[in-house]
Amino acid sequence: MKIKSDFVTNSSSTSFILATSEEPTRDFLRDKFGIRDKFPLDFIFDNLISAIEREREEIHTYIEKHYSGMTVDEFLESKGFNKSTVDLILVKIKQGEKVFYGHLSSESGDSISESFFCCESFLVVNDDFYFNGEISGW
Amino acid sequence: MKVIELSGRYYGFVTSTFDLYSTCETFLRSSKVIQGSFSYNYLRKIFYGIFLNAEDLCGIYEEYYYDEYYDFYEFLYKKELLEKDDISIIRCELEKGLRLLRLYISDNSYNLETFMEYEEDFLEKFNAMIQNIEEVSL
Numbered sequence: 039m040k041i042k043s044d045f046v047t048n049s050s051s052t053s054f055i056l057a058t059s060e061e062p063t064r065d066f067l068r069d070k071f072g073i074r075d076k077f078p079l080d081f082i083f084d085n086l087i088s089a090i091e092r093e094r095e096e097i098h099t100y101i102e103k104h105y106s107g108m109t110v111d112e113f114l115e116s117k118g119f120n121k122s123t124v125d126l127i128l129v130k131i132k133q134g135e136k137v138f139y140g141h142l143s144s145e146s147g148d149s150i151s152e153s154f155f156c157c158e159s160f161l162v163v164n165d166d167f168y169f170n171g172e173i174s175g176w
Numbered sequence: 177m178k179v180i181e182l183s184g185r186y187y188g189f190v191t192s193t194f195d196l197y198s199t200c201e202t203f204l205r206s207s208k209v210i211q212g213s214f215s216y217n218y219l220r221k222i223f224y225g226i227f228l229n230a231e232d233l234c235g236i237y238e239e240y241y242y243d244e245y246y247d248f249y250e251f252l253y254k255k256e257l258l259e260k261d262d263i264s265i266i267r268c269e270l271e272k273g274l275r276l277l278r279l280y281i282s283d284n285s286y287n288l289e290t291f292m293e294y295e296e297d298f299l300e301k302f303n304a305m306i307q308n309i310e311e312v313s314l
Binding site: 071072077078079081083154158160 | 216218297
């Protein structure tokens with residue numbers, strides 16, 4: 039166990055959107071992250087994938103649970119995503135892609151990797167894979 | 177090639193042929209991740225976050241402090257303010273013909289340094305990836 043002895047920062051929680059053409063299994067996500075073989079630092083990405091698996095929820099289900107009455111575009115805009123992102127997500131939903139919403143937390147306690155990515159800003163866009171953590175980052 | 181933490185500071189041991197760009201390319205190839213992928217970009221970000229703006233302490237000593245201090249180890253003790261135990265660790269590495277870099281990770285990425293501080297396995301696994309890199313790139 040480590041005890042933090044210097045200043046203590048506020049915890050942070052940031053949103054991500056994941057859109058895929060197929061079920062985002064662990065193997066699918068490793069593949070889309072570009073990982074082909076095991077290597078010593080792959081745990082960083084495996085821990086991120088674990089956080090995604092744990093936190094992701096189909097976006098309509100998420101909105102119904104937590105923001106009942108809101109549309110997808112109203113919800114995403116309220117979370118700070120820009121109009122072009124919102125429009126893209128609406129297109130993906132219309133095209134039948136699986137769209138998920140979730141959070142990464144700096145204090146989930148599950149992995150330091152999750153805290154790391156929680157404070158980063160990233161966007162991955164492929165034909166069959168979209169992963170947006172752009173509004174993350176300090 | 178190796179990175180160590182001594183008294184809260186990070187140091188790198190490299191050969192005289194160390195070049196940030198080409199060594200990073202070799203590091204990325206060793207991971208076998210797909211070029212341009214999410215993991216590729218993050219591994220590159222991590223590598224640059226560790227080595228960007230590093231100072232060659234051997235070179236600084238030879239160029240500016242050679243006449244001022246009895247030897248490099250006195251320079252480390254009196255100028256770099258390292259403890260004698262830490263200098264002994266450095267001496268062992270330098271006797272293998274390596275050069276000493278002072279790393280400024282927090283200047284490059286506060287998030288990365290925080291990650292390295294709390295992810296206890298990181299340095300061991302990072303070193304496992306870089307330990308034979310320069311032999312490969314030569």
